Amino acid sequence: MPDATDGAAFHRATHDPAPTPGPETAAGDGAARRRIGDVLLEVGNISLSFGGVKALSDISFDVREHEIRAIIGPNGAGKSSMLNCINGVYQPQQGRIRLRGEDVGRLSPRIRQRRMAEMGVARTFQNLALFKGMSVLDNIMTGRSLHMRRNLLWQALRVGPALREELAQREKVERIIDFLEIQAYRKTPVGGLSYGLQKRVDLGRALAMEPRLLLLDEPMAGMNVEEKQDMCRFILDVNDEFGTTIVLIEHDMGVVMDISDRVVVLDYGRKIGDGTPAQVRANPEVIRAYLGADESGAAPSPSL
Numbered sequence: 001m002p003d004a005t006d007g008a009a010f011h012r013a014t015h016d017p018a019p020t021p022g023p024e025t026a027a028g029d030g031a032a033r034r035r036i037g038d039v040l041l042e043v044g045n046i047s048l049s050f051g052g053v054k055a056l057s058d059i060s061f062d063v064r065e066h067e068i069r070a071i072i073g074p075n076g077a078g079k080s081s082m083l084n085c086i087n088g089v090y091q092p093q094q095g096r097i098r099l100r101g102e103d104v105g106r107l108s109p110r111i112r113q114r115r116m117a118e119m120g121v122a123r124t125f126q127n128l129a130l131f132k133g134m135s136v137l138d139n140i141m142t143g144r145s146l147h148m149r150r151n152l153l154w155q156a157l158r159v160g161p162a163l164r165e166e167l168a169q170r171e172k173v174e175r176i177i178d179f180l181e182i183q184a185y186r187k188t189p190v191g192g193l194s195y196g197l198q199k200r201v202d203l204g205r206a207l208a209m210e211p212r213l214l215l216l217d218e219p220m221a222g223m224n225v226e227e228k229q230d231m232c233r234f235i236l237d238v239n240d241e242f243g244t245t246i247v248l249i250e251h252d253m254g255v256v257m258d259i260s261d262r263v264v265v266l267d268y269g270r271k272i273g274d275g276t277p278a279q280v281r282a283n284p285e286v287i288r289a290y291l292g293a294d295e296s297g298a299a300p301s302p303s304l
């Protein structure tokens, strides 16, 4: 079985005839769906500080429709802060965030979170945000709440239109369960599942929102090789089959370089690289940051 950190293990080769798909490339079997489109998300000159700590300094990049865009960087580089600025957990002191041309950055964090969910942005979390005592099915069902038309009283009564709606919603959830191959666990409380499976359920909860843009915060952290392979396959399938645009933070460089169309590299809150995996790999500043050319003798960062 190939090593998860070996790029070849997750290559789009079976999907994509082009060796390095770039923003203008139509990739693979799902070519029509995966044709990289216009800018979906634009992040402009974002700066964020916590007291004296400058977490992000003047960061700009864009995300195009249907692409897989990675944000990488050594520990403390600002990756999670960036994701938190995008979906409204943090309010940057400077900069703009535009989603489909709409200036969502000017909204207060709470309103932005709501607006972005309405506009089809879903997120998974580094530290899982699941209800451990609830079943897999019920956890994924929580992702459907935005699509439920009947109010809570109707849902509690489970009669007439509310019952019909619940059945329709459950059908969608069952399809996600099949897609993620977790049928055997549908009634199992999430807390009793392995970490890898819990991550898969978290992805299912986000997919239940029918996102157009999916933000994945370290989707493979803490997974074994086999679990990483599965998760990579699901990410590629979501992107190929549903055309979902994906922004992911990930530490496993083999995975990032293999599944991403473009990569942003952060270091100490600054952007030091942005381009295709091949361009980023050849960027001297990125190599320096990752190989830790450091006279102090500090341990080098993970290699590219």
Ligand SMILES: Nc1ncnc2c1ncn2[C@@H]1O[C@H](COP(=O)(O)OP(=O)(O)OP(=O)(O)O)[C@@H](O)[C@H]1O
Pocket: 050, 053, 054, 055, 073, 074, 075, 076, 077, 078, 079, 080, 081, 082
């Ligand atoms: N809520 C916060 N309060 C104070 N400082 C913070 C907060 N969140 C992040 N920071 C600081 O901002 C900087 C960037 O942190 P961030 O978590 O965004 O980096 P990261 O690249 O995601 O790191 P890792 O890979 O270790 O998760 C760090 O110096 C961190 O200590």
